[in-house]
Amino acid sequence: MNRDILLQAQERVAPYIHRTPVLTSQLLNDEAGAKLYFKCENFQKMGAFKMRGAANAILSLSQEERDRSVVTHSSGNFAQAVSLAALKLGVKAYIVMPENAPDVKKEAVRSYQGEIIECESTPEAREATAMAIQNSKGATFLHPSNQDEVIIGNSTAATELLEDYPDLDVILTPVGGGGLIAGTALSANEFSGKCVVIGGEPMNVDDAYRSLKSGKIETNTSFNTIADGLRTHLGDRNFPIIKELVHDIIRVEEDEIIEAMRLIWERMKIIIEPSCAVPFAAVLKQKSTFKNKEVGIILSGGNVDLKNLPFEQKV
Amino acid sequence: MNRDILLQAQERVAPYIHRTPVLTSQLLNDEAGAKLYFKCENFQKMGAFKMRGAANAILSLSQEERDRSVVTHSSGNFAQAVSLAALKLGVKAYIVMPENAPDVKKEAVRSYQGEIIECESTPEAREATAMAIQNSKGATFLHPSNQDEVIIGNSTAATELLEDYPDLDVILTPVGGGGLIAGTALSANEFSGKCVVIGGEPMNVDDAYRSLKSGKIETNTSFNTIADGLRTHLGDRNFPIIKELVHDIIRVEEDEIIEAMRLIWERMKIIIEPSCAVPFAAVLKQKSTFKNKEVGIILSGGNVDLKNLPFEQKV
Numbered sequence: 085m086n087r088d089i090l091l092q093a094q095e096r097v098a099p100y101i102h103r104t105p106v107l108t109s110q111l112l113n114d115e116a117g118a119k120l121y122f123k124c125e126n127f128q129k130m131g132a133f134k135m136r137g138a139a140n141a142i143l144s145l146s147q148e149e150r151d152r153s154v155v156t157h158s159s160g161n162f163a164q165a166v167s168l169a170a171l172k173l174g175v176k177a178y179i180v181m182p183e184n185a186p187d188v189k190k191e192a193v194r195s196y197q198g199e200i201i202e203c204e205s206t207p208e209a210r211e212a213t214a215m216a217i218q219n220s221k222g223a224t225f226l227h228p229s230n231q232d233e234v235i236i237g238n239s240t241a242a243t244e245l246l247e248d249y250p251d252l253d254v255i256l257t258p259v260g261g262g263g264l265i266a267g268t269a270l271s272a273n274e275f276s277g278k279c280v281v282i283g284g285e286p287m288n289v290d291d292a293y294r295s296l297k298s299g300k301i302e303t304n305t306s307f308n309t310i311a312d313g314l315r316t317h318l319g320d321r322n323f324p325i326i327k328e329l330v331h332d333i334i335r336v337e338e339d340e341i342i343e344a345m346r347l348i349w350e351r352m353k354i355i356i357e358p359s360c361a362v363p364f365a366a367v368l369k370q371k372s373t374f375k376n377k378e379v380g381i382i383l384s385g386g387n388v389d390l391k392n393l394p395f396e397q398k399v
Numbered sequence: 400m401n402r403d404i405l406l407q408a409q410e411r412v413a414p415y416i417h418r419t420p421v422l423t424s425q426l427l428n429d430e431a432g433a434k435l436y437f438k439c440e441n442f443q444k445m446g447a448f449k450m451r452g453a454a455n456a457i458l459s460l461s462q463e464e465r466d467r468s469v470v471t472h473s474s475g476n477f478a479q480a481v482s483l484a485a486l487k488l489g490v491k492a493y494i495v496m497p498e499n500a501p502d503v504k505k506e507a508v509r510s511y512q513g514e515i516i517e518c519e520s521t522p523e524a525r526e527a528t529a530m531a532i533q534n535s536k537g538a539t540f541l542h543p544s545n546q547d548e549v550i551i552g553n554s555t556a557a558t559e560l561l562e563d564y565p566d567l568d569v570i571l572t573p574v575g576g577g578g579l580i581a582g583t584a585l586s587a588n589e590f591s592g593k594c595v596v597i598g599g600e601p602m603n604v605d606d607a608y609r610s611l612k613s614g615k616i617e618t619n620t621s622f623n624t625i626a627d628g629l630r631t632h633l634g635d636r637n638f639p640i641i642k643e644l645v646h647d648i649i650r651v652e653e654d655e656i657i658e659a660m661r662l663i664w665e666r667m668k669i670i671i672e673p674s675c676a677v678p679f680a681a682v683l684k685q686k687s688t689f690k691n692k693e694v695g696i697i698l699s700g701g702n703v704d705l706k707n708l709p710f711e712q713k714v
Contacts, residue, residue: 105420126668346705353441353670353701386668390661390710 126386140237167198229261230319441701455552544576545634
């Protein structure tokens with residue numbers, strides 16, 4: 085990947101995103117035995133790094149394409165990201181969502197003026213519905229993780245982090261669809277001579293870990309994890325990057341994810357979503373790997389349902 | 400109050416505290432119809448502004464006094480603040496707490512090496528126990544809110560905020576024992592030609608509101624508020640300052656406090672405690688007062704029990 089492409093993307097998306105702060109915590113450094121630098125994409129517009137990829141993807145379209153509209157299928161953060169990026173750029177956005185998606189997710193999309201098209205809750209229905217909108221509206225399809233412009237947009241979080249902390253030994257991200265870790269790996273490869281990239285993945289949906297082992301894209305058969313943003317699998321655009329540039333993927337158990345999430349909430353006083361706690365859980369699980377290292381962690385998002393938290397409930 | 404005294408306090412406490420960030424949110428600005436600047440004392444060491452007053456009070460003692468120890472009675476943030484400030488300064492701290500104080504509060508004090516002395520859960524027992532320690536150990540008593548050095552230490556949050564945003568029209572704080580709002584009023588009076596100070600107080604414990612009306616220190620007969628840091632009343636050191644320099648106190652209902660807290664958690668992705676949401680609730684309640692104004696809000700603390708949150712529970 086050409087360094088200029090990454091820098092151009094950074095310049096392109098800058099007016100449409102927050103340059104998020106990097107927070108540190110002496111308590112968590114002591115806990116981990118490493119120096120941790122948390123890149124707070126939970127403070128990003130619409131609450132997640134996905135804004136970066138969505139903005140870059142729409143900005144990369146021609147005016148003619150923008151005039152026709154965009155479409156994606158997502159019930160998560162990418163739906164909100166496309167809606168908000170499109171709104172800011174005066175582009176019509178269609179969001180295909182399963183009819184049983186939670187109301188809170190639908191409301192978030194509507195608040196950014198995305199138009200929701202409901203479909204049955206199967207991958208086939210989702211793709212068929214999105215395809216129908218491409219055909220009828222001339223909409224350009226945007227994939228949440230497996231598209232070059234999205235991956236390159238996502239790279240800008242790591243680029244900012246390395247500008248602020250050029251001496252990082254490692255950057256960790258969660259691994260879901262692969263779009264964030266691939267972008268991060270491109271950035272670390274271009275902008276640091278030494279920084280490796282490591283993923284954190286729930287043991288229960290460890291498709292990316294197995295993909296790195298087998299050399300081909302693996303999938304999951306069950307999806308039982310609290311880290312609901314990480315239930316997807318890698319794609320043909322991001323897997324080659326991950327295979328070449330990602331150093332390792334560390335798997336963590338559900339209770340380790342919740343404990344890492346609790347520590348960040350209690351000690352740092354910031355709200356992160358479960359998926360976002362996975363890389364920190366990986367650091368705590370495998371402390372020897374990170375001992376005394378300078379460790380960047382991309383806190384990917386902060387969209388949680390406050391009515392449904394994993395901490396022990398009122399008695 | 401002499402400007403030099405406030406500036407000296409700022410210099411004195413600086414090595415022992417965080418200069419906390421000021422966050423903004425376009426969404427909350429839109430909601431309020433004003434420009435809001437949130438001074439994040441929830442990110443302060445031990446999680447609350449109380450660290451400022453405790454540090455300044457201990458730093459103001461002679462070496463002989465420090466060698467003898469300090470004592471306070473508190474089951475809240477001031478207990479942690481005194482413990483941590485004393486630990487950093489090599490001073491022994493005794494913390495008088497009611498025997499029925501929650502374990503989580505006791506553990507927090509112990510984690511900062513404060514020595515807990517338990518007593519019965521009455522004001523009389525609390526004061527008698529603290530007095531006994533003053534007598535037997537020669538400990539200096541530190542009051543959570545009604546002591547000049549504590550009030551002056553607390554002023555440093557507003558001083559920092561006005562350094563960052565000199566054009567503020569108003570600064571809001573919660574009102575509990577009066578130590579934060581008094582310090583804030585001293586600072587605004589010295590460092591701004593126009594900035595007024597307004598308090599937010601729960602309707603259910605509106606002693607400070609009534610005190611301003613009657614001109615004497617009023618107390619509460621019931622203490623039924625989620626804002627557990629605000630159940631105390633004003634004192635003879637801070638009330639004269641408040642009477643002279645505080646512009647107004649706005650009272651809010653319990654549901655308004657919870658809604659303000661939820662908005663800050665959801666939109667800003669930061670954790671604040673219920674007491675801390677009261678000034679923002681006041682802004683939302685009385686929008687016309689703040690319309691298009693530059694409004695500083697001191698987010699006083701972020702110590703919450705994640706197992707016991709006021710948001711609607713899991714079904």
